[in-house]
Amino acid sequence: MQAFTTHQGLVAPLDRDNVDTDLIIPKQFLKSIKRTGFGPNLFDELRYLDHGEPGMDNSNRPLNPDFVLNRPRYQGASVLLCRKNFGCGSSREHAPWALQQYGFRALIAPSYADIFFNNSFKNGLLPIVLPEAVVDQLFKAVESTPGYQLTVDLAQQQVTAPDGSHWSFDVDAYRKQSLLEGLDEIGQTLLRAEQIRDFESRRLAQHPWLVKPTPSHS
Numbered sequence: 001m002q003a004f005t006t007h008q009g010l011v012a013p014l015d016r017d018n019v020d021t022d023l024i025i026p027k028q029f030l031k032s033i034k035r036t037g038f039g040p041n042l043f044d045e046l047r048y049l050d051h052g053e054p055g056m057d058n059s060n061r062p063l064n065p066d067f068v069l070n071r072p073r074y075q076g077a078s079v080l081l082c083r084k085n086f087g088c089g090s091s092r093e094h095a096p097w098a099l100q101q102y103g104f105r106a107l108i109a110p111s112y113a114d115i116f117f118n119n120s121f122k123n124g125l126l127p128i129v130l131p132e133a134v135v136d137q138l139f140k141a142v143e144s145t146p147g148y149q150l151t152v153d154l155a156q157q158q159v160t161a162p163d164g165s166h167w168s169f170d171v172d173a174y175r176k177q178s179l180l181e182g183l184d185e186i187g188q189t190l191l192r193a194e195q196i197r198d199f200e201s202r203r204l205a206q207h208p209w210l211v212k213p214t215p216s217h218s
Contacts, residue, residue, distance in 0.1 A: 001124035003182030007105045008151040009078030012068055013142045019082065020089030021116060025098040029054055038094055039101030043069065069102075073146050081138055082109035086127075087116025096123045106152045108159065110135050121175045124182070126152065128159060128169045154179060 029041050031054055044052040047070060049062040063070045069077070080099065086109045087095060096119050099107070104125065110132040112120075120127045130138075141161065142148045151160040154176060160166040204211060 001182055004126050004154050004179040006153045008149055010076055011079045011081050011142045011148050011150050012074040012077035013081045013139050017083045018085045018088055021087060021092050021095040022089055024095040030094055035097060038098035042098040042102040078103050078105045079150050080104050080107050082107055084110045086112050088113040091115040093119050096120045096125045100125045130167055134167055
């Protein structure tokens with residue numbers, strides 16, 4: 001997965017509580033067996049005025065002009081400002097996939113649903129928890145300041161505003177290191193590929209009967 005160290009990006013405000021995973025990526029798009037291509041259907045029911053289905057040409061679909069991500073001032077946003085309990089609902093890993101593939105690198109909210117929170121870290125998306133009062137303050141700043149950007153420093157665990165204001169956030173040490181290195185659980189395992197091969201070689205040398213003989217063909 002993509003490493004996360006320091007990121008500065010435009011902030012888009014999604015001002016609603018309890019955004020569930022079906023709103024983030026509707027259920028009809030879960031039919032795909034791939035892990036890519038979900039960005040165009042992020043918040044599909046909010047972004048478009050018609051009903052979306054897999055395989056549709058999204059470039060020709062009518063956009064909802066009132067939805068925040070369709071407003072010109074938020075094009076290219078890479079930090080999503082959210083309200084409490086973001087990512088509630090079903091435990092679909094497609095939700096962080098869609099957010100990341102749209103272009104978001106970090107989320108900021110007072111709270112997240114547990115499974116969504118865990119899935120985000122596993123897919124290179126940084127979910128930051130800040131106090132509700134700070135989130136309220138950021139919503140006001142974003143809405144009153146076109147082009148408002150935040151800088152997220154994972155190593156220092158700090159979010160910094162353009163005026164120099166900054167806020168610290170907590171992150172589990174293992175998750176932090178995994179993001180800094182750009183390694184998911186499979187990547188962490190592959191770091192030990194040589195040790196795994198050595199173990200398997202020793203195991204088979206000591207217990208050759210564990211390997212089923214290859215049948216001979218006469």
